[in-house]
Amino acid sequence: MCIRDRGNTIETIFLDPTPSMVIFNVNDANGDPVDNAEILIDNGAEGWWGYTWEGTAEIMDATAGTWPYTINAFGFEEYTGNITVVADEDLVVNVTLTSLPKYTVTFEVKNISGEPVEGAEVWLYPYGGYYYKSEGKSNDDPKMEYNANTNAQGVAVIEDVVEGEYEYSIDHMEEGWFSDYITIDSELVMPVEVELIYGY
Numbered sequence: 153m154c155i156r157d158r159g160n161t162i163e164t165i166f167l168d169p170t171p172s173m174v175i176f177n178v179n180d181a182n183g184d185p186v187d188n189a190e191i192l193i194d195n196g197a198e199g200w201w202g203y204t205w206e207g208t209a210e211i212m213d214a215t216a217g218t219w220p221y222t223i224n225a226f227g228f229e230e231y232t233g234n235i236t237v238v239a240d241e242d243l244v245v246n247v248t249l250t251s252l253p254k255y256t257v258t259f260e261v262k263n264i265s266g267e268p269v270e271g272a273e274v275w276l277y278p279y280g281g282y283y284y285k286s287e288g289k290s291n292d293d294p295k296m297e298y299n300a301n302t303n304a305q306g307v308a309v310i311e312d313v314v315e316g317e318y319e320y321s322i323d324h325m326e327e328g329w330f331s332d333y334i335t336i337d338s339e340l341v342m343p344v345e346v347e348l349i350y351g352y
Contacts, residue, residue, distance in 0.1 A: 171212065171214060172237050172238065172239065174200075174211045174237065175242065176210075178207050178223060179246075184207075187204055188203055190224045193220075216237050218237075221233055221245075227251060228250060231249055252315045253314075254315070257334075259302070259310075259346070260307055269306045269324055271324065273299060274300050276299070276334075277297050277318060278297070278316055279317040279318055317334075320332060
């Protein structure tokens with residue numbers, strides 16, 4: 153609050169508090185930083201949001217109050233919580249995400265004659281987003297997409313697929329291509345038998 157005396161008139165001006173910064177440190181259960189985690193603080197309007205880089209996100213312009221927040225990252229369960237922001241004070245929030253289960257998916261690819269197709273390229277994409285993998289991530293990090301080629305028996309095995317909904321596509325230069333959707337939520341190997349029905 154600021155009071156100014158203008159002659160015989162006293163004017164009271166209420167100043168908005170300086171916005172605060174909220175710093176999120178997001179790690180997995182091993183303490184390793186989680187990249188590309190989406191953070192949304194719900195302030196009842198458009199919200200404040202950001203993404204982690206090397207496990208850290210700095211969200212500017214947060215105003216005083218208690219706000220719910222949500223964190224989403226590929227390969228992890230959604231995380232929710234509440235923060236209390238104090239005017240003119242930065243806030244550090246440390247979060248540990250829980251990994252989703254991983255499974256093995258087996259594709260058995262045949263052509264329209266029922267014969268195994270060797271050398272077909274099989275791709276799995278998370279349905280609804282997260283189609284890329286940040287540079288600098290190790291091979292142990294959750295992948296944003298998966299692929300494998302079929303062997304002589306027409307079988308492609310993709311391991312360590314994170315639980316969720318996926319779009320898959322199968323492509324072969326001579327036999328054709330096929331695409332569909334699949335939900336992966338089983339601890340068992342999931343054989344998926346398809347026929348390539350569209351030639352080039």
